[in-house]
Amino acid sequence: MAIPLIYNVRSVRQRWVSAIVAVVGIAGTVAVFVAMLALASGFRATLVASGAAENAIVRRAGASSEMESLITLDQVRVIENAPGVRRDERGPLASAEAVVVAAFPLAATGTDANVQVRGTSPRAFAVRPAVRIVAGRAFEPGLAELVVGRNASRAYAGLGLGSRVRFGGGDWTVVGVFDASGSAFDSELWCDANVLNQVFQRPQNIFQSMTVRLTSADALSQFKDAVTADPRLTVQVDREVEYYEKQSRQLTRLITVLGTFIALVMGIGAVFAALNTMYSAVAQRGREIATMRALGFAGAAVVVSFLVESLLIALAGGLLGCVLVLPLNGLTTGTINWQTFSHLSFAFRVTPSLLLTGVGFSLLMGVIGGLPPALRAARLPVAAALREL
Amino acid sequence: MVRVDGEDGAETLIRVRNLDKRYQRGSEEIHVLQGLNLDVGRGEFVAFMGPSGSGKTTLLNLLGGLDVPSAGSITVDGDELTRMSAAKLTRWRARHVGFIFQMYNLLPVLTAFGNVELPLLLTRLDRAQRRRQVETALALVGLADRMDHFPRQLSGGQEQRVAIARAIVADPSFLLCDEPTGDLDRASAGEILDLLTALAREYGKTILMVTHDPRAAERADCVLHLDKGVLVEAAGEAARA
Ligand SMILES: Nc1ncnc2c1ncn2[C@@H]1O[C@H](COP(=O)(O)OP(=O)(O)OP(=O)(O)O)[C@@H](O)[C@H]1O
Ligand SMILES: [Mg+2]
Numbered sequence: 001m002a003i004p005l006i007y008n009v010r011s012v013r014q015r016w017v018s019a020i021v022a023v024v025g026i027a028g029t030v031a032v033f034v035a036m037l038a039l040a041s042g043f044r045a046t047l048v049a050s051g052a053a054e055n056a057i058v059r060r061a062g063a064s065s066e067m068e069s070l071i072t073l074d075q076v077r078v079i080e081n082a083p084g085v086r087r088d089e090r091g092p093l094a095s096a097e098a099v100v101v102a103a104f105p106l107a108a109t110g111t112d113a114n115v116q117v118r119g120t121s122p123r124a125f126a127v128r129p130a131v132r133i134v135a136g137r138a139f140e141p142g143l144a145e146l147v148v149g150r151n152a153s154r155a156y157a158g159l160g161l162g163s164r165v166r167f168g169g170g171d172w173t174v175v176g177v178f179d180a181s182g183s184a185f186d187s188e189l190w191c192d193a194n195v196l197n198q199v200f201q202r203p204q205n206i207f208q209s210m211t212v213r214l215t216s217a218d219a220l221s222q223f224k225d226a227v228t229a230d231p232r233l234t235v236q237v238d239r240e241v242e243y244y245e246k247q248s249r250q251l252t253r254l255i256t257v258l259g260t261f262i263a264l265v266m267g268i269g270a271v272f273a274a275l276n277t278m279y280s281a282v283a284q285r286g287r288e289i290a291t292m293r294a295l296g297f298a299g300a301a302v303v304v305s306f307l308v309e310s311l312l313i314a315l316a317g318g319l320l321g322c323v324l325v326l327p328l329n330g331l332t333t334g335t336i337n338w339q340t341f342s343h344l345s346f347a348f349r350v351t352p353s354l355l356l357t358g359v360g361f362s363l364l365m366g367v368i369g370g371l372p373p374a375l376r377a378a379r380l381p382v383a384a385a386l387r388e389l
Numbered sequence: 390m391v392r393v394d395g396e397d398g399a400e401t402l403i404r405v406r407n408l409d410k411r412y413q414r415g416s417e418e419i420h421v422l423q424g425l426n427l428d429v430g431r432g433e434f435v436a437f438m439g440p441s442g443s444g445k446t447t448l449l450n451l452l453g454g455l456d457v458p459s460a461g462s463i464t465v466d467g468d469e470l471t472r473m474s475a476a477k478l479t480r481w482r483a484r485h486v487g488f489i490f491q492m493y494n495l496l497p498v499l500t501a502f503g504n505v506e507l508p509l510l511l512t513r514l515d516r517a518q519r520r521r522q523v524e525t526a527l528a529l530v531g532l533a534d535r536m537d538h539f540p541r542q543l544s545g546g547q548e549q550r551v552a553i554a555r556a557i558v559a560d561p562s563f564l565l566c567d568e569p570t571g572d573l574d575r576a577s578a579g580e581i582l583d584l585l586t587a588l589a590r591e592y593g594k595t596i597l598m599v600t601h602d603p604r605a606a607e608r609a610d611c612v613l614h615l616d617k618g619v620l621v622e623a624a625g626e627a628a629r630a
Contacts, residue, residue: 292496294488
């Protein structure tokens with residue numbers, strides 16, 4: 001049987017000053033690691049929330065994002081009448097959209113950041129029921145009116161309800177604020193697509209993407225098959241969620257890789273702190289170790305015991321790190337969406353599974369920092385160690 | 390019967406033949422034990438004396454399987470220690486040896502109960518059986534009421550009694566005591582010696598004890614001197630004293 005756990009718990013408690021450096025080091029590492037993962041997770045969640053399973057987004061074949069895509073009005077007519085598109089008394093639920101990027105000063109710093117301006121059809125709110133006007137009203141077709149996403153209205157100076165703003169060679173009035181349920185649309189400005197094309201002196205009746213609401217989530221393949229088989233169209237169709245999930249992938253991966261790299265570098269420091277703590281524990285307790293060996297505890301029991309002790313320290317660090325990072329949950333931050341080069345607000349998402357990952361990482365540090373000292377403890381020559389005072 | 394001449398007698402528990410132990414210190418070799426012989430019968434209480442550095446601790450460490458000899462053999466109850474692997478020797482120690490050290494060597498973070506329970510964690514006894522046995526051992530050394538005390542809350546004599554309880558709790562074949570009273574005042578030392586004597590006389594324990602103290606040695610059935618790497622019987626000296 002093993003050396004009792006209480007031996008390690010009390011030993012750590014008795015020498016907590018020596019353990020504190022390792023605990024703090026591991027806590028800091030775990031906090032940074034989880035914070036980076038929470039950043040990636042929040043970013044991803046925001047983009048993924050932008051898509052609905054019942055929606056399909058249509059782009060020109062080969063266009064990796066809306067920005068590079070192009071769809072003509074003739075094509076729009078074909079697509080909105082394709083099978084699988086939901087209709088109501090006002091016709092098909094489809095929105096042909098044009099997007100541009102415009103610079104506005106950030107409220108916090110006064111420096112300019114890019115905002116994505118989305119020209120939509122008046123049916124855009126029907127296509128995306130998650131987007132709701134919460135103040136003012138929707139834009140009138142044909143007028144230079146803007147509705148502003150919740151995060152955008154907060155993040156930028158001069159986008160309040162009723163404000164007049166000048167961009168793209170036109171004067172616009174902010175007539176409404178919408179809530180897009182925490183999705184990427186919350187960072188956008190919406191207006192009439194035809195007005196947008198006019199103001200930006202783009203050719204009329206040219207759009208960049210088209211989003212349709214399907215009769216059901218299962219109708220995608222029916223719609224997709226019909227649209228891609230049509231000789232008048234050269235388009236690609238994605239489920240909207242998947243489109244946004246794909247958009248989030250690059251930055252999510254970058255943050256995750258970067259976060260892991262930083263955590264590894266910090267982790268090396270924390271492992272050295274743990275090694276130091278555990279080596280000194282072994283050095284100070286040579287006679288105790290030798291006594292247990294004399295009583296008949298096997299070398300393996302000593303290894304396990306000191307490993308457990310290191311894991312206890314690591315666990316304390318891991319839990320502390322989680323506590324430190326928890327207040328970040330829900331904190332809003334912003335980044336550039338690299339697919340569209342526009343500013344995107346999103347919140348840190350500290351999920352239970354990320355916390356578990358953080359604790360797992362701390363235990364990994366505990367094993368790496370604890371194993372060499374534990375092996376040294378087991379290899380201690382018993383007779384010599386018993387002579388120590 | 391205790392013998393040091395290497396002649397085979399009946400009824401020996403511990404049989405040591407031509408035991409050699411050398412230590413290497415830098416380029417210098419120290420030849421501590423030089424062909425030592427010893428036979429100890431079951432239930433015997435033997436004291437070892439000898440000047441500092443004569444190799445008493447070295448001998449006890451070899452007998453207890455904590456160290457390996459340079460040459461020679463140690464047989465306990467038919468088991469030849471020098472033939473055992475390190476892992477087997479560890480298991481053998483747990484079953485057969487009870488150690489009592491000069492500095493008690495209790496684990497400071499465990500209570501008296503926790504310390505005495507340690508050897509039982511290596512047996513198959515369940516929790517309740519362990520508790521009963523620990524309580525019996527602590528009662529035997531007169532510390533039933535100090536079970537939940539930590540070593541720092543005990544006097545030196547009490548600590549050594551806890552150590553004795555720990556040494557006997559798993560009922561080993563023999564006890565090895567290295568200067569068990571070396572760090573105690575006279576009264577506490579007397580109590581410890583009374584306890585060891587009782588263990589030998591009333592409970593038939595085999596005890597091998599190293600001591601510098603003639604008063605301790607005289608409690609033993611037999612006093613052996615370690616001299617130039619071998620054991621000699623103390624008869625001559627006893628006669629002179
Ligand atoms: N690990 C070792 N390496 C080298 N020399 C050692 C080692 N252990 C013991 N010695 C030497 O072996 C000799 C015998 O030591 P030992 O501790 O057995 O003597 P002792 O009789 O117990 O002495 P004391 O009465 O002081 O406890 C001493 O000279 C000691 O310095
Ligand atoms: Mg000694």
